[in-house]
Amino acid sequence: MDTATAPLLFDSDFLAKLEQLYLLSKKLFRGAHRAERRSRQIGSSLEFADYRNYTLGDDLRSIDWNIYGRLDRLFVKLFEQEQDLDISFLLDASASMRWTPAGGGRIPKFDQARRIAASLAYIGLANLDRVNVHYFASRLEEDLGLCRGKSQFHKVLEFLRHAPALEGETRLLPCLRTFAQRMKRRGLVFVLSDLFDPDGFEEGLALLRHQQFELHVIHVLDPAEVRPGAMGDLRLIECESGEAYEVTASEALLQRYHAEVDAFLQKAAAFCAESGINYAQATTAVPFEDLVLRVLRDGRMIQ
Numbered sequence: 001m002d003t004a005t006a007p008l009l010f011d012s013d014f015l016a017k018l019e020q021l022y023l024l025s026k027k028l029f030r031g032a033h034r035a036e037r038r039s040r041q042i043g044s045s046l047e048f049a050d051y052r053n054y055t056l057g058d059d060l061r062s063i064d065w066n067i068y069g070r071l072d073r074l075f076v077k078l079f080e081q082e083q084d085l086d087i088s089f090l091l092d093a094s095a096s097m098r099w100t101p102a103g104g105g106r107i108p109k110f111d112q113a114r115r116i117a118a119s120l121a122y123i124g125l126a127n128l129d130r131v132n133v134h135y136f137a138s139r140l141e142e143d144l145g146l147c148r149g150k151s152q153f154h155k156v157l158e159f160l161r162h163a164p165a166l167e168g169e170t171r172l173l174p175c176l177r178t179f180a181q182r183m184k185r186r187g188l189v190f191v192l193s194d195l196f197d198p199d200g201f202e203e204g205l206a207l208l209r210h211q212q213f214e215l216h217v218i219h220v221l222d223p224a225e226v227r228p229g230a231m232g233d234l235r236l237i238e239c240e241s242g243e244a245y246e247v248t249a250s251e252a253l254l255q256r257y258h259a260e261v262d263a264f265l266q267k268a269a270a271f272c273a274e275s276g277i278n279y280a281q282a283t284t285a286v287p288f289e290d291l292v293l294r295v296l297r298d299g300r301m302i303q
Helices: 012-018 065-071 109-126 150-161 172-182 202-210 251-275 288-298
Strands: 038-043 047-053 075-082 086-092 130-136 188-193 214-221 232-237 244-249 278-283
Touching: 012 109, 012 288, 065 075, 086 109, 086 172, 109 130, 109 150, 109 188, 109 214, 109 278, 109 288, 130 150, 130 172, 172 188, 172 202, 188 202, 202 214, 202 251, 214 251, 244 251, 251 278
Parallel strands: 086 130, 086 188, 188 214, 214 278
Antiparallel strands: 038 075, 047 075, 232 244
16 A cells, blocks of 8 residues: 555645535436435425425325315425435546656646545545545455444545555456446436547446446646646657657647647547546646646536
8 A cells, every 4th residue: 555645634624615516417226225415316305496296105104285175186295306416426536647847836637636536535524425546557345344424534534544565557448347347226427537549548438437427527736737848859758558758849749749649538538528427627636626626516516
């Protein structure tokens, strides 16, 4: 285990702001407990939803006797019930997520991803949803286990602080396939990754959508990856495969690199939009509170 702790300290003012939010889900999932989330599945709760005709066997307490007195017909009151939601955070713990530019003064992408996951997990716990955290790289690791209620936030933080140092290249498809096979209930899934998979990200994300999960992708990047400025003769080492490359970084080469990166980012955003997946870019240069409270809200992940 990697005992280096991530900067996961949250002051009470920020946590109070998080408690005013909830994680957005367009789908309706059947929950196991009452929670602070509205579902249009019909049950007995406090929020009136609609009427339907009385049928034999309905609870007589649900009959609206005022309507019976006016219309001489029996109608049953229907109510919205509050249900919890299964929320899973899949964190890419591969070597590329731990990379940070020398002298950049920024935290690694993996630490940024952990802070985001911790914040979103707190929102879920505050709303009595059920939260779990998973790490992956070339394979899916053991998970935290389902947690519910704010009292479990310290357990989530400890799991995020002491993350495994995973080896091998990022392999989204087998990891997400294993995740889907493990899950007994469908729910909301956040994938936090740089999406640097040599086989591509599309098939893995599409698999989760096909398996009826509600999917949010948080694309975690460092500005030095998007717009590097190094020039001259360079020896570059691919941090996941270990392969070395000797290159001469000219202005023309940098422009080609920028074009390739822009195409990659546009492809990720377009694929998610076409697939009904919410997508947000989260760079390590954006102030953290602004990232959570503005960028993710603009990406329709929280409200």
